[in-house]
Amino acid sequence: MAELRFPDGFLWGTATASYQVEGAVREDGRGESIWDRFSHTPGKTFEGQTGDVACDHYHRYPEDVEHMARMGMNAYRFSVAWPRIFPEGKGPVNQKGLDFYRRLVDALQGRHIQPCLTLYHWDLPQALQEKGGWDNRDTGRYFAEYAHTLYQALGDRVPLWITLNEPWVAAILGHAFGQHAPGFGDFPLAMRVVHHLLLAHGWAVEAFRHDGPRRAQIGITLNLSPVEPATGKEADGQAADLADRFTNRLFLDPIFRGAYPELPDLMRSALPQATPEEMERISTPVDFLGVNYYTRQVVEADPQGLYGVGMVPARGDLTEMGWEVYPQGLYDLLIRVHREYHPQAVYVTENGAAFADEIQDGEVDDPRRIAYVREHLSRAHAAIGAGVPLKGYFYWSLMDNFEWAFGYSKRFGLLYVVPGSLERVWKRSARWYAQVAQANAVPL
Numbered sequence: 198m199a200e201l202r203f204p205d206g207f208l209w210g211t212a213t214a215s216y217q218v219e220g221a222v223r224e225d226g227r228g229e230s231i232w233d234r235f236s237h238t239p240g241k242t243f244e245g246q247t248g249d250v251a252c253d254h255y256h257r258y259p260e261d262v263e264h265m266a267r268m269g270m271n272a273y274r275f276s277v278a279w280p281r282i283f284p285e286g287k288g289p290v291n292q293k294g295l296d297f298y299r300r301l302v303d304a305l306q307g308r309h310i311q312p313c314l315t316l317y318h319w320d321l322p323q324a325l326q327e328k329g330g331w332d333n334r335d336t337g338r339y340f341a342e343y344a345h346t347l348y349q350a351l352g353d354r355v356p357l358w359i360t361l362n363e364p365w366v367a368a369i370l371g372h373a374f375g376q377h378a379p380g381f382g383d384f385p386l387a388m389r390v391v392h393h394l395l396l397a398h399g400w401a402v403e404a405f406r407h408d409g410p411r412r413a414q415i416g417i418t419l420n421l422s423p424v425e426p427a428t429g430k431e432a433d434g435q436a437a438d439l440a441d442r443f444t445n446r447l448f449l450d451p452i453f454r455g456a457y458p459e460l461p462d463l464m465r466s467a468l469p470q471a472t473p474e475e476m477e478r479i480s481t482p483v484d485f486l487g488v489n490y491y492t493r494q495v496v497e498a499d500p501q502g503l504y505g506v507g508m509v510p511a512r513g514d515l516t517e518m519g520w521e522v523y524p525q526g527l528y529d530l531l532i533r534v535h536r537e538y539h540p541q542a543v544y545v546t547e548n549g550a551a552f553a554d555e556i557q558d559g560e561v562d563d564p565r566r567i568a569y570v571r572e573h574l575s576r577a578h579a580a581i582g583a584g585v586p587l588k589g590y591f592y593w594s595l596m597d598n599f600e601w602a603f604g605y606s607k608r609f610g611l612l613y614v615v616p617g618s619l620e621r622v623w624k625r626s627a628r629w630y631a632q633v634a635q636a637n638a639v640p641l
């Protein structure tokens with residue numbers, strides 16, 4: 198059978214995030230997070246749904262690890278809930294919180310699954326939000342202390358460490374558009390948060406270099422997407438360039454080039470005046486870049502749009518999120534970041550799709566998700582062939598979970614989670630992905 202073989206040692210995993218899967222939000226000393234507060238605020242999430250129980254991964258993780266092992270996964274990307282470790286964001290460590298993640302890492306290692314740990318996937322301790330949150334530079338210092346605590350506790354048992362997940366989303370959706378926690382609609386605030394998140398990243402990498410685990414690696418995960426002009430008109434091209442600067446380059450440039458990209462005056466003036474020392478800190482070298490890829494952006498010049506940029510509505514093969522299925526964008530993106538930013542290594546830390554999955558007689562047939570993953574993996578394989586140092590792929594997500602403001606209405610998982618019982622049911626895509634992982638090859 199024709200197949201695309203991946204390099205030996207390629208990581209095949211799935212990804213989740215603490216607030217989206219764990220539940221147990223009041224258990225074993227966990228403090229409140231900004232997502233607890235946001236999801237319990239009327240009108241913020243689909244039907245007022247919250248992550249209070251989510252997938253109950255906090256208690257069911259042994260079963261979930263067994264599912265991963267049966268799939269033949271050799272890696273698992275998860276995030277640590279900062280409020281489980283420091284209920285108030287700083288101060289005394291909550292030992293029971295640390296113990297949970299020690300048990301999870303033990304279970305993964307027991308099944309030869311490499312842990313890939315994300316330090317921050319948006320669930321900031323509410324106590325820090327009440328001191329200004331990411332608008333307060335001190336939060337970045339507390340983040341570095343939190344990171345250092347985990348380096349000491351889990352060390353080399355975790356080979357891959359990610360400082361931040363999608364800081365653009367945390368900053369912009371959470372502070373400019375109000376669609377995510379903490380729910381502000383203040384663009385200058387959002388730009389200060391961009392800078393403070395980058396500083397937090399730099400301080401955490403420095404702490405890692407100073408006395409973190411010796412044999413492990415650290416990186417950051419960015420949400421990236423190719424930006425294309427709707428037409429060949431110069432104005433649309435300029436709009437695409439600006440959208441690229443405001444989304445992709447806003448983080449890629451500081452981290453890999455030590456400087457922000459050129460931005461429109463209004464946008465630039467909202468960024469704090471960064472000192473050379475701060476930019477050096479932010480661009481402390483990382484071992485890898487995590488890429489979260491879902492779709493491309495098509496934009497046009499639009500005087501009514503943000504900074505004159507209008508998003509062209511996606512057309513064609515759409516997911517339940519309304520995103521265009523565009524596998525070629527993964528290839529284009531991987532080639533671009535490789536050629537322009539030269540990361541030592543790259544992982545696809547998230548790629549996946551929500552479709553209208555239905556369970557019938559205990560079966561979930563999801564051919565569109567199989568096609569989605571097969572097409573994206575074929576582009577990933579081509580990128581490797583073109584020289585991109587791609588070392589692994591994490592499907593988003595292991596299981597259906599709390600999709601932020603969409604609640605449980607969007608199903609991304611390979612495992613179908615039955616409402617109420619929370620029973621996990623393998624979708625057909627789970628069996629297909631298991632074959633890929635076990636063969637280290639994609640069947641064509």
Ligand SMILES: N#[N+]C[C@@H]1[C@@H](O)[C@H](O)[C@@H](O)[C@@H]2O[C@H]12
Pocket residue numbers: 214217362363489518547593600601609
């Ligand atoms: N939406 N969507 C799915 C997925 C979300 O569930 C993750 O938490 C984020 O890291 C990223 O946005 C991608």
